[in-house]
Amino acid sequence: MKTRILGVVALLAVAAATLYGLFGVPADLNQGDAQRIMYPHVSSAWLAYLSFGVTALAGLGWLVRRDLRFDAVAVASAEIGVLFTALAIWGGMMWGRPVWGVFWQWDDPRLTTTALLLALYVGYLLLRRLSDDPKRRATRAAVVGLVAAIDIPIVHFSVIWWRSLHQPPTFLSPDKILNPSAPLQFVLALVGMLAAYTLAWTWLIIRRYQLARAELAREEAVRSGVVRSARSATTASGEGAVAQPSAPAEAAR
Amino acid sequence: MTALRRTATVAWAIARKDAIAEMRGKQAAVSTLTFAAVVLLLFGFALGPDPHRLADAAPGLLWLGLVFAGLFAVGRFHELETEDGALEQLTLYPVDRRSIYAGKAAIGVLAMLVLGALLVPLVAILYAVDVVHALPILALTVVLGSIGFAAVGTFYAGVTVRLRAREVMLPLLVLPIVAPLLLAAVKATTAALAGDPLGELPAWLELLAGFDVVMLIAGAGTYGFLLEE
Numbered sequence: 210m211k212t213r214i215l216g217v218v219a220l221l222a223v224a225a226a227t228l229y230g231l232f233g234v235p236a237d238l239n240q241g242d243a244q245r246i247m248y249p250h251v252s253s254a255w256l257a258y259l260s261f262g263v264t265a266l267a268g269l270g271w272l273v274r275r276d277l278r279f280d281a282v283a284v285a286s287a288e289i290g291v292l293f294t295a296l297a298i299w300g301g302m303m304w305g306r307p308v309w310g311v312f313w314q315w316d317d318p319r320l321t322t323t324a325l326l327l328a329l330y331v332g333y334l335l336l337r338r339l340s341d342d343p344k345r346r347a348t349r350a351a352v353v354g355l356v357a358a359i360d361i362p363i364v365h366f367s368v369i370w371w372r373s374l375h376q377p378p379t380f381l382s383p384d385k386i387l388n389p390s391a392p393l394q395f396v397l398a399l400v401g402m403l404a405a406y407t408l409a410w411t412w413l414i415i416r417r418y419q420l421a422r423a424e425l426a427r428e429e430a431v432r433s434g435v436v437r438s439a440r441s442a443t444t445a446s447g448e449g450a451v452a453q454p455s456a457p458a459e460a461a462r
Numbered sequence: 463m464t465a466l467r468r469t470a471t472v473a474w475a476i477a478r479k480d481a482i483a484e485m486r487g488k489q490a491a492v493s494t495l496t497f498a499a500v501v502l503l504l505f506g507f508a509l510g511p512d513p514h515r516l517a518d519a520a521p522g523l524l525w526l527g528l529v530f531a532g533l534f535a536v537g538r539f540h541e542l543e544t545e546d547g548a549l550e551q552l553t554l555y556p557v558d559r560r561s562i563y564a565g566k567a568a569i570g571v572l573a574m575l576v577l578g579a580l581l582v583p584l585v586a587i588l589y590a591v592d593v594v595h596a597l598p599i600l601a602l603t604v605v606l607g608s609i610g611f612a613a614v615g616t617f618y619a620g621v622t623v624r625l626r627a628r629e630v631m632l633p634l635l636v637l638p639i640v641a642p643l644l645l646a647a648v649k650a651t652t653a654a655l656a657g658d659p660l661g662e663l664p665a666w667l668e669l670l671a672g673f674d675v676v677m678l679i680a681g682a683g684t685y686g687f688l689l690e691e
Binding site: 351364400 | 631677
């Protein structure tokens with residue numbers, strides 16, 4: 210119930226931040242309406258990096274504590290991270306077309322890094338799907354998540370050495386903090402969007418975590434023969450049924 | 463000191479065993495080398511007959527050839543262990559898991575160096591690039607690149623060795639990780655061939671060396687978990 214309230218609040222917050230970003234804030238002088246894409250784009254990118262940080266830490270947690278709940282956090286965070294990485298890239302391309310004139314800008318370190326980030330974590334998720342045993346899966350995923358997290362700063366650093374075209378960060382440079390050039394409305398729109406997206410992320414993580422726990426419980430039940438797997442239940446009635454997945458279940462009966 | 467020596471002894475024994483197996487079998491080694499040569503030929507077809515264009519692209523093509531063929535090489539040294547339960551035997555030895563990783567990485571580096579020794583002259587011939595004047599720096603770049611690639615490739619070969627779809631999963635996992643290595647190696651090779659007019663060569667070599675150190679530590683630190691399974 211508490212999670213549901215969080216979900217409703219997150220939904221309302223995202224809607225409010227989106228409406229404010231679209232209609233409440235004036236358009237940027239140079240970039241026009243395209244600049245409004247920045248609010249969800251920056252928020253998605255922040256959540257992408259947050260997700261993969263959480264995935265790496267949860268993987269470390271599994272390796273140290275050997276508790277499968279850590280692995281459930283890792284998979285939840287990785288899946289949602291892939292979603293927000295894709296959103297960040299999509300938003301960046303939609304912004305790049307009118308402002309840079311191209312969808313894809315190879316000189317931009319952040320775009321290139323984010324594309325590799327997507328590839329790394331899609332690979333992570335595929336690897337998980339190929340492992341059947343929960344503990345093996347958790348271990349493989351944990352080490353791969355850790356090495357990927359170590360690789361990301363190197364990727365970023367190496368690509369920065371190419372000529373950079375990206376918008377320099379508006380808030381994080383000390384010069385800008387002392388002499389704020391962005392009007393308060395812009396700051397408010399971005400901070401509001403960041404907060405709203407982070408709320409939505411939290412809700413998604415909790416729900417996906419609960420799902421991961423339920424998936425694991427079902428896998429255990431199938432393995433111990435309490436329930437038959439969906440696949441064997443459907444094929445058993447058909448001709449030439451391959452009973453392999455349900456073999457332990459049959460033996461237990 | 464003795465622990466380090468013991469690690470080196472075990473690593474040497476594993477690398478030597480794999481090298482002997484490859485020398486006696488030869489099939490995998492010959493087919494990997496042939497594959498690399500065919501890839502370089504096909505790059506020629508893909509980029510057309512213009513010699514300047516090929517010469518300009520040569521550093522990138524060299525490293526793509528090395529990386530693609532290297533994937534077969536590092537995968538191969540773990541595949542060897544899947545026959546007759548050899549991997550289980552290997553994990554049962556009462557030795558530090560890091561020495562197993564070190565041995566597998568060492569034979570991977572050796573395989574990459576053999577590939578490099580074939581591909582660098584081949585690139586010089588096929589794409590009309592003068593490599594002789596830059597040979598020492600080129601050799602250093604290939605050595606640094608080989609260490610980094612073997613460090614990453616050996617780790618992921620350990621991840622995927624027991625997987626159903628390891629043939630596709632190994633490249634899928636390794637290629638995004640080695641992107642910085644590819645970038646730095648290509649930049650270093652380009653700079654070396656051009657006589658380093660901008661003085662950027664040391665920076666790229668440093669990046670390569672840094673990548674090697676970080677990935678060797680990460681691989682050695684995590685590989686042991688994979689053998690526990």
